[in-house]
Amino acid sequence: MNNLKRIGSLFLVLSSVFMFSACGGDSNSGNNSDSLYKVKDEFKIDISLADDYIESDPNLEEVKGSTIYWLSYYDVNPINNQDRSVALSLFEEKYGGKVEYISCTSENKFDVLASRILSGDPVDMFPYEWEALPNGVVKNQYQPLDDYIDFEDDIWDGMEEVLDMYEYKGSHYVVPYNIANPLVITYSRSICEENGLPDPYELYQEGKWDWDVFMDMMTTFVSNARDDETRYGINGWFGQAIIQSTGETVINYDGEKFSNNIKSPQIESAENVMEEIMKRKLYDSEWNGYLKSDGSTLFFAMSDWALSDSNIQNDSDPDINEEGFVESNDLMVVPFPKSPDADKYYLNCSFGAKMLVKNSENGAAVGAYIRCERLASIIDEYAANSRRKALIPERNAGGILKKYVTEEQYDALCEYSDPANITPVFDFGYGMGSRMFGDGEYTYDTRGIMDNITIALLNGDKDSWAVVRDEWSSVIDEIIKEYNET
Secondary structure, eight states, X not given: OHHHHHHHHHHHHHTTSOOOGXXXXXXXXXXXXXXXXXXXXXXXXXXXXXXXXXXXXXXXXXXXXXXXXXXXXSOSSOOTTOOOOHHHHHHHHHSOOEEEEEEOOTTTHHHHHHHHHHHTOOOOEEEOOGGGTTHHHHTTOBOOOXXXXXXXXXXXXXXXXXXXXXXXXXXXXOOOSEEEOOEEEEEEHHHHHHTTOOOHHHHHHTTOXXXXXXXXXXXXXXXXXXXXXXXXEEEESOHHHHHHTTXXXXXXXXXXXXXXXXXXXXXXXXXXXXXXXXXXXOEEOSOOSSXXXXXXXXXXXXXXXXXXXXXXXXXXXXXXXXXXXXXXXXEEEEEOOBOTTOSSOEEEOEEEOEEEBTTOSOHHHHHHHHHHHHHHHHOHHHXXXXXXXXXXXXXXXXXXXXXXXXXXXXXXHHHHTOTTTSEEXXXXXXXXXXXXXXXXXXXXXXXXXXXXXXXXXXXXXXXXXXXXXXXXXXXXXXXXXXXXXX
């Protein structure tokens, strides 16, 4: 149980901050470590590539010379040996603006935010987290960005469905500029081959990567164990991904009212998969931040932040090419398999976004900064530079390799993070307060309902989805009623 609490808590924080957003965006985040050393990139950012986009911004003159007060537990300004991000470079050099960092911790961020709003101390921009919508909006922590961002602009092509998904009461409080933290499954190709199993990535490319083959592969792998072996089909965090791979959400929203969708037949099918995984004893509940290297586990499910650790654990001395990159290794990643009834793949992920704080008078500047983040995502030259930076292996001060992703893995993650390839899913249930999504004392009776829905069966709290569903459905109705009446 404590292992699952750790996984859930990490996923909440990391999905908001640490991301491979370099798949088309900036990689500045709070994920810095003094023990890691990365050679400063000498690539010169050509800010002129964004001239046409920025010069056409009707807010350009208003924004010039502005200072954004950024409250967060990480700084978007470069620290230590970091490069300045593309977005910040564009904002500073094209808009003449700057970002002033106001430090807080991950634990006290909302208290500091509330205090500054109440006291009138300057604060303009705040990190996006699931809690923002609708709960943060209802608490008057944020204001909409519609007056400062032109959603008809070509730079938002391809993100229309994502923007619509986040629209709340006719306004856009959250404006995602890219997809971040796709929940992926890491696996060993050689282990698949040794056990006579197909390659999941090839199945995905053929549209055949679904729950049925996923279950068959795990069952075969475990049944192939020798007498002295203990094998598992999967380890990690994946209940949420199973549910969202149906394309369904626990909480539906029609633009005006929320409704309870916990009795969806598709969600029931996903829960039945989790029941079956437990009955067949395919799940290893031990906490690991990477795919084990002992060959005991077929699949490891986690957000992409864990991939570099899996690589090191399974191959600490990879071949590095002339460019200084690792081209490929035995490990590969795929998104979570789709429901056999689903018409396409649906992705469990987070989103790159920044919130405009309530009472801020710097809405145009925050909108401009978000625009810069989007430009960093869509201009090919910037994306290529971000790719190059992300592929530079990280070493400690002694030169020992500590983290890396391969070119093949990186390109696959970018493929999965493109809405043209996979449909991302957002569930309002994760933003409806601590009763819906929060640790509490982390027992079945006190933890957030969304966590119970995703882990109660895997955790052994209950052995029937019908019991979980019926125990919490009326509570969800009560919570929804409060938000519908707000």
